Amino acid sequence: MGYKTDIEIAREAKKKPIQEIGDKLGIPTEHLLPYGHDKAKVSQEFINSVQSNKSGKLILVTAINPTPAGEGKTTTTVGLGDGLNRIGKKAAVCIREASLGPNFGMKGGAAGGGYAQVVPMEDMNLHFTGDFHAITSAHSLLSAMIDNHIYWGNDLGIDTRRVVWRRVVDMNDRSLRQITSSLGGVSNGFAREDGFDITVASEVMAILCLASGLKDLEKRLGDMIVAYRRDRSPVFCRDIQAEGAMTVLLKDAMQPNLVQTLENNPAFVHGGPFANIAHGCNSVTATTTALKIADYVVTEAGFGADLGAEKFMNIKCRKAGLAPDCVVLVATVRAMKMNGGVAKADLGAENVDAVKDGCANLGRHIGNLKSFGVPVVVAINHFVTDTDAEVQAVKDYVETQGSEAILSRHWELGSEGSEALATRVAEIADSGRSQFSPIYPDDMSLWDKINRIAKSIYHADEVLADSKVRDQLKLWEEQGYGKLPICMAKTQYSFSTDPTLRGAPTGHSVPIREVRLSAGAGFVVVVCGEIMTMPGLPRAPAAESIRLNDEGAIEGLF
């Protein structure tokens, strides 16, 4: 078709100095801490200084359940941000940072795609501004201090079989999933079982993304449970006295990163927690800071709306006092077709009936999102093979669901293609129609919260859990953790826990495998299925082809 690849487009970007981007939001140069000429952190002093500003409008971009066709959630987030700027609005985008390790397995990815991207793409896939390295360091310091405490006499009485604080590294390294540490005799400590997760799975990451500021960060770090004693009483990070030094290691990482879209509009890229065992959104600091200095902030949540938007609403918005003014639900004609039973190879051919059949998934997400009291617009992220009849079929269906769908061509055309979407989203956000509230109150029991999500969002018949799980939830309630929200960890491919069940399944059960307490992040993780917290590398990892060419350009990363 002659279309350029994302990296080709990104490399052609006419980036402006980051000071000019900051200037669009009124950030003075001395409060932009540059990392090279195209990245900067916004200083904590500046963040503090804008707290009394009026907040702008918050727009959440979410999606249907992901299919192999790809939905383009980040692309739409970026395209909508550019579209808002195009129609004269002061708008900023807030998205997540990428994890380093996975780039060496499969090729790295753009932040967005086509003509709706955030740059510099290569830096964002490598060290960026070092936030994840800081998280790895802070996490590793606590790990070292726990074993050091045991080594020097274990005054806290830690049961070395019950150290729940695993180690982390930002690399796909399956060989570290399960290890025995402290081998080699007296001078190396007491042998015990341990293991590594990838950095983005660290509770420190979740905390960094939920903390309201440095004081809150330190408190939450101190609240983390790192081990249990023989009597099952918890040992906290603060018992190890690590939270102060961890906060010092994280103080720069807490400052949001400013970069730019291809159209030189401001984009905050900050934090990147897992979307299964954590809440999967960019940092609260980035979102709240952006809201104080932009009139419209477009952000996104991980996975499909059943997981990502649910957590965005019930965890992030609840905890940070945020309320979305409009939700944009991204869908594609191709994804509708796959939900309608078309194989990936056959997506190129027009198939209006399949589109109609596949709309059930979209419809349920619309209904779910409305249950939070927020207005919903469907963005049909245009793909070049989409036919008018197919697009119209989606629009017609969405109308039957009491919502509206707008075709958006930002991938191909940049902000010119998203003008219509931006105009309508701004209208809705400005209308004051949103009556946001989470779908369960703080003081509902943990078990009831899980049931509420499973029944209201997944449309399941029942939640299944053995008595061990139920007893654990009760114990946490007795210990004062009953008011925490729930963080569901299940497959993103279905409303159910069966990844092959597309569309809008009913009559299914939600079996709970395990529950975990993230006492610092402030949520109870409910695990419904296999959760991988340390990926491996494939047989022929991308790293084998990554290199600098003679011109100093990176090859093989994308």
Next chain:
Amino acid sequence: MGYKTDIEIAREAKKKPIQEIGDKLGIPTEHLLPYGHDKAKVSQEFINSVQSNKSGKLILVTAINPTPAGEGKTTTTVGLGDGLNRIGKKAAVCIREASLGPNFGMKGGAAGGGYAQVVPMEDMNLHFTGDFHAITSAHSLLSAMIDNHIYWGNDLGIDTRRVVWRRVVDMNDRSLRQITSSLGGVSNGFAREDGFDITVASEVMAILCLASGLKDLEKRLGDMIVAYRRDRSPVFCRDIQAEGAMTVLLKDAMQPNLVQTLENNPAFVHGGPFANIAHGCNSVTATTTALKIADYVVTEAGFGADLGAEKFMNIKCRKAGLAPDCVVLVATVRAMKMNGGVAKADLGAENVDAVKDGCANLGRHIGNLKSFGVPVVVAINHFVTDTDAEVQAVKDYVETQGSEAILSRHWELGSEGSEALATRVAEIADSGRSQFSPIYPDDMSLWDKINRIAKSIYHADEVLADSKVRDQLKLWEEQGYGKLPICMAKTQYSFSTDPTLRGAPTGHSVPIREVRLSAGAGFVVVVCGEIMTMPGLPRAPAAESIRLNDEGAIEGLF
């Protein structure tokens, strides 16, 4: 006495924007990649562009064997740099970066001291510009790729008992010194013994500091031996195909960091390899770049001159084609007294006889350094309790050794105190007197090189090694590694391998415990004593007291 602490002085520094510091050396703003307002990397393009410039004069600062009294080698390096600028010379300082992990055990340290420091002190003790994180990432990627290769079938035939590539983390974590990895069954790989070193001990660090550029970096990374097969043949990093991606991870880290002294003079702070199992100097890139844009470059070597200066000359200068124009040997009256048998508690009292007795250590270093063909000046780093008679005793002694000693008061007075030293050093450097050559040729056998160092520098009678060590050296010679220089790993406290033997011992033996091949860095490590490559934390680690106070300032780090 009312003297301010290093951190108090550092926090009062009137720092200039880093662009102004770069401007002093003619680095255009677009080629300074800022990290905040007071740190920057010098772009690879700029480095390439100055290669044909005439080189400035290279001044090495080294010291007597360290004593608990402290010698102030970095302080003198910084003070001399400021002194040279004061007398109108265009001078830059080149020193090493600090490792992150150890700061959480013992308190972190300044780069220099008193009024001869490099700032920003706190950043330099924390993440700085992320170089060490990049090294950790590159090292960890190779680790993951080795185990991944084994997991997917081990086509290279790696003997899993003979993987010599250990893992690294930049944290003092004794519990990771020895581990069993890949536990947990089929999906996690083949269980094997492994362990972690601290990042600065990584061969990647040594390579980063010796590589002449990105191409050389990639080649050297590929040359590293990561494992052996059952037939003892080596498996290289390039067999794993990791060196390209590692180079991409290290491309920013290869660019030297520019900061400033308290007097706003340029200082390059780049790289920090171990001074025992590696050569212990800042990067070749920093030194050679500084020489192309400054008229005088003051740099330092690790430990005392028997280890640090020897390796600077025989490894770094040989490999990088550098030749020092003057060597400054730092000594203190207090250290002379300790060498003369005075206890640390009694150092405050005048004791000219003890000073005279202790000068033997100094004298031998002077002689050793002269054997490299370089002119030597002794800098007496002034301490406030030193008496005139004691200082004169040192000066008189140095004169008998055919050298000269100059009192320098930079710690107390900054460049005003180092003007005399700077004037004389510049004269000597300009004189063309230096006739530098390494003390052994490339084509001497490895065994003979070891003997040359032991006899010429340590003044030992003999080198002791069992046949296993000698056979290993011969095998490496057969494999083509015979031309490599030697990297001695022994105690820094004595010319001998016995740390309690002060002064200028004779008649001793140098027993070799083990030899290791750093095929990528390009040296043979000769281990003569206990070498710790992963430190532990003390009973009450400094981290317990490190925190941000209400004003956002770091407490407890210093």
